[in-house]
Amino acid sequence: MSGSAVEGLSQCGALVASTGGGDATTAAAMIVAESLSSIPVPLGLALPLSLRGGDPEAQSRLHLGLGFCWQSQLLPYVHRAIRRSGDAASPWFTLPPLLVCGAAGVGRTHFARRLAQLAGLPHVGLDLSDPAGTEQLRQRPRGPDLVLPSLPVLAMAVSGCANPVISIAGLDGADLETQGELAKMIDPRTGARWVDFATRSTVDLRQISWIVQCRDPSMISPALLGLLSRVELHWPEPHELPLHLAEVLAEAAIDAGVIDRVEHRVAEGLIHLQRASGSRSTARLYESARHWVRTAIE
Amino acid sequence: MRASRLGCRAGASGAAAMIEPDRCGETCWPALDLDTESVLLMRAMPADIEPTGKIVILRTYVGGGRARSIFDWMCLRPGDWPLWGRLAYLFGEEAVRSVVIAAAEREAEKAAIEAEEARLEEEERIRLRRQIDLYILDPKSKRPGLSLQSGDEKKPFFLMSFSEKWERERVLDWLRWQKHRFHEFRDLFQAEGPVALERLVIAGMRATEAEIRTRGLASRGRRPLRFWRGE
Incomplete structure (x- = not known):
């Protein structure tokens, strides 16, 4: 591609690319929404949204920064996605839809957040075990009450990004209708033009990285199961545990905005987390790390 | 590695x-x-x-x-x-x-x-190894004795028991003036055992007693070296 002209704006889902003069980096973007009526699509969804994670910095971060070396089933999917994101034809990061299984506390959400952060992608979580979460997937019209866009659509609109990372939790407890709705979003045949009633548009959800969490795959409908690549996560072995503690400590420090102030006291933080690791829960480790960061650093 | x-x-x-x-x-x-x-x-x-x-x-x-x-x-x-x-x-x-x-x-x-x-x-x-002490033993209801013990050990390396106290005192009269030879005694003990050392002690005591008698310095009674001061 050459020149500075923006091409191919008119069609929903069409890749739009623009290049800066003399710069080899191509910034990819796409229009994700198309109005079902004459009313323009709201929330800026009519404009091209960026496709992120393919730039050299993101590639470098993903290569160097993604730990989880003990998650042997997970890493091949991620590495393939990293390699694809370096491809000139699709210079952005997208994971195939994953079904991430494992015992409670192994760190599924932690992984999703870290991956999104390294790839430079927005991350949003959705808990389908909560009725409010199911409503966020697709709101039902209720008389005069305003129907809000589905959470994936909102995520794209708010972030201006066409390929966010979306974590789905609580699928084990979701009913078949909800699972079916989710399947329509994930299936590329239907996800290419998924109808969002709130915005009165069809939305292309195909570039979303779906990370579906589950403890019991037998509770998932075959239709949905067939769309997902299953990986099993496990709690790190004793010799791998310090790596996990370092990752959680970093996540807590990043969230608190003090990652550049922690380095002199990392040894102390790791010792603190080591004491909390007996619960084998990444969520508890994270809370413990947040507490330590608040009291020791902030 | x-x-x-x-x-x-x-x-x-x-x-x-x-x-x-x-x-x-x-x-x-x-x-x-x-x-x-x-x-x-x-x-x-x-x-x-x-x-x-x-x-x-x-x-x-x-x-x-x-x-x-x-x-x-x-x-x-x-x-x-x-x-x-x-x-x-x-x-x-x-x-x-x-x-x-x-x-x-x-x-x-x-x-x-x-x-x-x-x-x-x-x-x-x-330093403790260089130190060897002579102990006088009077255990209750047991035979009187003498022992040699290295400073770096908890037990004596050499023990002589006697039927009577005066026998012990007789040997002690000589042995107490052999401090400069205690390393030699330990070496002999390690090389040839307790009997060889006991023989050396008794032989040395008798030889000194005979010499002191010859010089007219021996005490009367069972302890000829009682007032001998190693000279």
Whole structure:
């Protein structure tokens, strides 16, 4: 591609690319929404949204920064996605839809957040075990009450990004209708033009990285199961545990905005987390790390 | 795992000569730049990203001639290399310094203290070994005795028992003036056993008694050397 002209704006889902003069980096973007009526699509969804994670910095971060070396089933999917994101034809990061299984506390959400952060992608979580979460997937019209866009659509609109990372939790407890709705979003045949009633548009959800969490795959409908690549996560072995503690400590420090102030006291933080690791829960480790960061650093 | 001391391999930049372990880790391993007295952490990279297959993810100046000892310490802990690599990436140089360099220096200091303590203990043991004491034994309801004991041991190495106290006193009259020969007695005991030493003691006592009698200095009664003072 050459020149500075923006091409191919008119069609929903069409890749739009623009290049800066003399710069080899191509910034990819796409229009994700198309109005079902004459009313323009709201929330800026009519404009091209960026496709992120393919730039050299993101590639470098993903290569160097993604730990989880003990998650042997997970890493091949991620590495393939990293390699694809370096491809000139699709210079952005997208994971195939994953079904991430494992015992409670192994760190599924932690992984999703870290991956999104390294790839430079927005991350949003959705808990389908909560009725409010199911409503966020697709709101039902209720008389005069305003129907809000589905959470994936909102995520794209708010972030201006066409390929966010979306974590789905609580699928084990979701009913078949909800699972079916989710399947329509994930299936590329239907996800290419998924109808969002709130915005009165069809939305292309195909570039979303779906990370579906589950403890019991037998509770998932075959239709949905067939769309997902299953990986099993496990709690790190004793010799791998310090790596996990370092990752959680970093996540807590990043969230608190003090990652550049922690380095002199990392040894102390790791010792603190080591004491909390007996619960084998990444969520508890994270809370413990947040507490330590608040009291020791902030 | 031993650090490579034979030659060195060029670093990622090719400019600085670096020493790396004989076997590098799969993802991360330490390296040493003697010229700049720095320890480094190297990271394996895919060849399509980095043609040399590795990059430097951390370089930290140690100085003071300590770089080599810290590098050697790091090489002995290949199980920790992945963690150090992650800490360098996640938190930066100071995190690695606080976890690795500080730990290496603490261990070096601890080792030096232990070595010094061991040296002092050995010196003390040698000093005590030189010390041999003569004990007079009067255990209740048992036979009177004499013993020789090294300062570095808890039990006597030589024990003489007697039927009567005066027999013990007779031997003691001679033995107490043989302190300059106690090392000789211990050597004999170790070489030939307690009987040989007992024979030597008794023979020596009798020889001295005979000599003192000849000189007219012997006491009357059962203890000829009672007032002998070793002269």
